[in-house]
Amino acid sequence: xxxxxxxxxxxxxxxxxxxxxxxxxxxxxxxxxxxxxxxxxxxxxxxxxxxxxxxxxxxxxxxxxxxxxxxxxxxxxxxxxxxxxxxxxxxxxxxxxxxxxxxxxxxxxxxxxxxxxxxxxxxxxxxxxxxxxxxxxxxxxxxxxxxxxxxxxxxxxxxxxxxxxxxxxxxxxxxxxxxxxxxxxxxxxxxxxxxxxxxxxxxxxxxxxxxxxxxxxxxxxxxxxxxxxxxxxxxxxxxxxxxxxxxxxxxxxxxxxxxxxxxxxxxxxxxxxxxxxxxxxxx
Ligand code: ATP
Numbered sequence: 001x002x003x004x005x006x007x008x009x010x011x012x013x014x015x016x017x018x019x020x021x022x023x024x025x026x027x028x029x030x031x032x033x034x035x036x037x038x039x040x041x042x043x044x045x046x047x048x049x050x051x052x053x054x055x056x057x058x059x060x061x062x063x064x065x066x067x068x069x070x071x072x073x074x075x076x077x078x079x080x081x082x083x084x085x086x087x088x089x090x091x092x093x094x095x096x097x098x099x100x101x102x103x104x105x106x107x108x109x110x111x112x113x114x115x116x117x118x119x120x121x122x123x124x125x126x127x128x129x130x131x132x133x134x135x136x137x138x139x140x141x142x143x144x145x146x147x148x149x150x151x152x153x154x155x156x157x158x159x160x161x162x163x164x165x166x167x168x169x170x171x172x173x174x175x176x177x178x179x180x181x182x183x184x185x186x187x188x189x190x191x192x193x194x195x196x197x198x199x200x201x202x203x204x205x206x207x208x209x210x211x212x213x214x215x216x217x218x219x220x221x222x223x224x225x226x227x228x229x230x231x232x233x234x235x236x237x238x239x240x241x242x243x244x245x246x247x248x249x250x251x252x253x254x255x256x257x258x259x260x261x262x263x264x265x266x267x268x269x270x271x272x273x274x275x276x277x278x279x280x281x282x283x
Contacts, residue, residue, distance in 0.1 A: 002044040003116055007108035008034040008143060008282060009099035010136065011166065011246040011253050014192040015215040017184055025151040026181065028135070029194055032100075033145040033161055034282040037168070039091050039105055041068065043112045046084035051076075055089040059096065059174070070133050071106035075113045078129055079121070085113065094275050096174030098247030100136045107140030127155060136247075144283060145201065147194070160283030162204040165262035167235065170251040170275040171227045180217050180248040189216040210242030210255050221249040228252055231272055238265040 014031035021027055046052070051072045053062040060066060064073070068087050075081070087109060093101035110126040113119075123141055130137030135152030145158045192214025200208035222228050222245075231252045232243045239261045240254030256262040266278040 001116065002042060003112060005041045005043065005108040005112035005115075007039040007041055007093075007101075007104040007140075009037045009093040009101060009104060010034050010140065011099065011168075012215055012244070013161070013197050013209065013213050014194045015217055015247065016191050016194060017186070017189060017216050020186065021151070025135070026184070027150060028148070028152060030136070030139070030148045030152065031146075031158070031194055031197055032136070032139050032148065034143045035166055035168075036279040036282055037093060037099070037277055039089055039093050039101060039108070041105060041108045041112060042088040042090075043109070043116050044086040044088075045116055046086055048084045049082050050084040052084070052086045053089065054086070055091055057091050057095065060089075060091065060102070067102040067106040067133055067137075068109045071109040071130065071137075072113060074129050074133065075110055079117075079119055081117060083117070085116070094170050094251065096176070097170050097251045098175065098245065098249045099168075099251055100140060100247065103134045103136035104140045106130060106133045106137050107143075110141060128153065147198070158198060159201040161201055161209060161281050162206045163283070164206060164281060165256045165259060166279050166281060167240065167254045167256060167262055167265045167269060168251055168275075168277040168279065169231050169235070169253075169269040169273045171225065171231065171273050172275075173225055173227075173250050175221060175225070175249045177248040180220050183220045184216075190214070190219070191216060206255075206257055207241065213242050213244045213255070215244050215246070217248050218245040221245055225250055231269070234268065234272060235265055238268050240265055
C-alpha cells in the first residue's frame with residue numbers, strides 16, 4: 001500500500017527570540033504561513049521492519065540523519081509499529097534556505113504514516129511527537145498559518161493572510177540555523193510587532209501586514225551575508241510592498257499584491273540569484 005503527502009515550505013511573517021532557556025534552547029515566537037512550493041513524499045508500507053529513504057539531492061542525506069527518517073522512527077516507536085516504510089522524497093524546496101524543507105518533510109511523514117497505518121491519532125499528538133525532531137515541525141504538522149511559541153512546540157492557529165504573491169530569492173549560500181542562533185545577543189534585538197501582524201491577518205489588511213513583518217535573525221545573517229541586503233533593496237526598488245528574510249535565511253521573500261508587479265520582480269531577481277520562485281500563500 002502507498003500514498004502521497006504534500007510537504008509545503010513555510011515563510012516567517014515574524015520571527016522573534018524572547019529569552020534563552022535553561023535547556024540551551026531559546027524561547028521564540030514564530031508566525032509562519034505555508035506557501036505553494038512543496039516537496040512530495042511517497043510512503044510505501046513494507047512488511048519488513050525497516051525505514052528506507054530515497055531522494056535525489058546532493059545536499060540531503062538519505063540515512064538516519066534525514067528528518068523524514070527521524071519522523072518515521074519516532075512514529076514507529078511511539079505507536080509500537082513493527083512494519084517498515086519506504087519513503088521517497090521528491091525535493092522542490094531549496095535546502096538550508098530558511099524555508100523549513102526538512103521540517104515539512106518530517107511533518108508530512110507523521111501525517112502520512114498516521115493515514116497509511118490507519119492510526120487516526122489527533123494532529124496535536126503528532127505535533128508533540130514532532131517537537132523533538134525540530135522546532136518548526138509542530139507548526140508544519142498543522143500547516144496553513146499559525147504562531148509557534150516556547151521552543152516551537154506550542155502552536156496556535158491564526159487567520160490566513162490576505163491573498164497575495166510571494167517572490168522568493170535564495171542567494172547561492174546555505175545558512176546554518178545553529179550558527180546564526182549562536183550569534184544572538186538578546187539585548188541587541190529589535191523585536192517585531194507580532195500583535196500588529198496578527199491583527200492585520202484578522203482584518204485582511206495587506207499594507208498593515210507588510211509594514212510589520214520582522215525577523216530578529218535578519219540583522220545577524222545580513223552581517224555575514226551582505227547579499228541578503230542587496231536582494232531586499234532590489235525587491236523594494238522593484239515594487240515589493242514588504243520584504244523579509246525567512247527563518248535564519250538566506251532566502252528573502254517579497255510580498256506583492258498584483259501579479260504583474262510580482263512577475264516583474266521575479267524576472268528582475270533572476271539577474272541576482274539562480275533560485276527564484278513566484279508562488280502564492282496557501283493561507
Ligand atoms: P532549519 O531552519 O530548520 O535549519 P532550513 O529550511 O533552513 O531549516 P532545511 O532545508 O530543512 O533547512 O535543511 C537543514 C539541514 O537539515 C540540512 O543540513 C539538511 O541536510 C538536513 N536535512 C535532513 N533531512 C532533510 C530533509 N528531508 N530535507 C532537507 N534537509 C534535510
